[in-house]
Amino acid sequence: MGVISRAIHFLTTAHNWHGSTGIAHRLAEHAGMSLLATVIGTLIALPVGLYIGHTKRAQFLAVSVGNMGRALPSFGVLALVFPFTLRYSVLRFGGLGFSATLIALVLLSIPPILTNTYIAVDGVDPDIIEAARGMGMNEAAVLRKVELPLAAPLIVVGIRTSAVAVVATATLAALVAWGGLGRFIVDGFATTDDAQIVAGAVLVALLAMVTELLLAGMERLVRPKTATRVPFAATPGLIRRSRPTKGRS
């Protein structure tokens, strides 16, 4: 039997889904860890990105943190942080390896959200902001009623980028004794169980795709209604479509 069919067999055997080492539990651990890391990452990066985008201050910082953060290897962070999470009792929550993985994943999730939020807010048409101020809005209202709604789609794209990367990287948790879908990959590797490795990888990929789809849906929801009410003449597609009509008449 080939490795693919053995992996399918592994995934379709009911026995493998149950219990504390079963697929269902590992999937829940993986999704929970990823969700928590992305939420914390958003809570950190979003306000900072909004502040920088609105005030146009410390832009250099946003760009630097974004770029450096992206170059940071999550595995390196994990290896570096793991001994500290053992040493300090504050960090001993969620079981061995939990806090170390969470820290590595939060650091991974921050740069795309920070950069996208900053760029989205920074890119809002100054004329619109000027108009808002002219109508008597204070800074908080400008941010909340004008900049944030207009920036929302791009911010969600940032969260989506982070979330997918976090889901894929949460596999590393298994290297520091924690659970998640990485368990199948790491344990499969340790015992040359190819089927288990492939099954684990497929599950991670599927979870990443589901995450991508969910957040793509959310992006559609937050898209400001104005964007769909673009004037006819300003839509290049419509102009192009009108030409053949002319020719025919």
Added chain:
Amino acid sequence: MRRFRSTVLGASCALIVLLTACGSGGGGSNSNNKSGGGAAACTGGSGKNLTVGVSGAFTENILVAEMYSQVLANCGYTVTKKLDIQTREISDKALQKGEIDIKPEYISSELAFVDPSAPSSGDPAAVSARLRPLLANEGIALLPYSPAADQNVFVVTQATASKYHLKTVDDLAPVAGKLTLGGPPECPQRPFCIIGLKKVYGITFGNFKALDAGGPETVQALDAGAIDVGLLFSTNPIIQSKGWVVLKDDKGLQAADNIAPVVKQSVLDSTIKSQLDKVSQALSTDELTKLIARVDVQREDASAVATSFLQDHNLL
């Protein structure tokens, strides 16, 4: 700034020249010693290509593989080192396929790997007699084992030992349900680990944490109390330096894991055999533990530590 840089550059050039000069000078006097002392004037290699691998990429195995590489290179073999293979699963396949020709192996672990149903034994002679024909079937020769043995040991901290009155692995039986074992991810599948603990001792731990094979993760987790019992290697210098307690394996779960070279039959010749034998005979468990401490604790280079050991024993 530029001047500073060129000074540094000049200095490092001088250093390199000096080191190279020293190196070749040392080598020269070394070979003189060799012919003088009659220790290791070895010429049987005649440029034959050999690839030396490891069973797994941990300090001890790398050290021994370095020793193999160096004595063979000294005989005129063209030696390539592949010392980054992570597990036996991979290194055994590499040896069968000829991607590596030689690696230091642990006789009982290898036996359990090749034939999981083979009974374990504390007698290295019995183990190697059982393993030899099994490897021969795969075209691999098992050379005589060294007195140096590196065995899996279950280790607890002094505090845990006093709290539960632990001296032997058997003592774990009544309390194991409350304790967490830490070991390599493959532990649940291995006769020397969870499977054997249950079968031989009737011990089932309350929890298992998949860490690494006797490496820094297991050590850190044990040190911090994140696990209660850790599976470590008997030659790990940290056990002594932390004052940890090695639980006596009174029922002989951990079979004799003496170190022996395994060599691809198609490349084996009498020079390889005699050279590797000399290394095996020179090694002892104590000596090996000290060499490991030099690499892991004092951060010396593994290759240099192997060289100094071989020179001390007149093998280079």
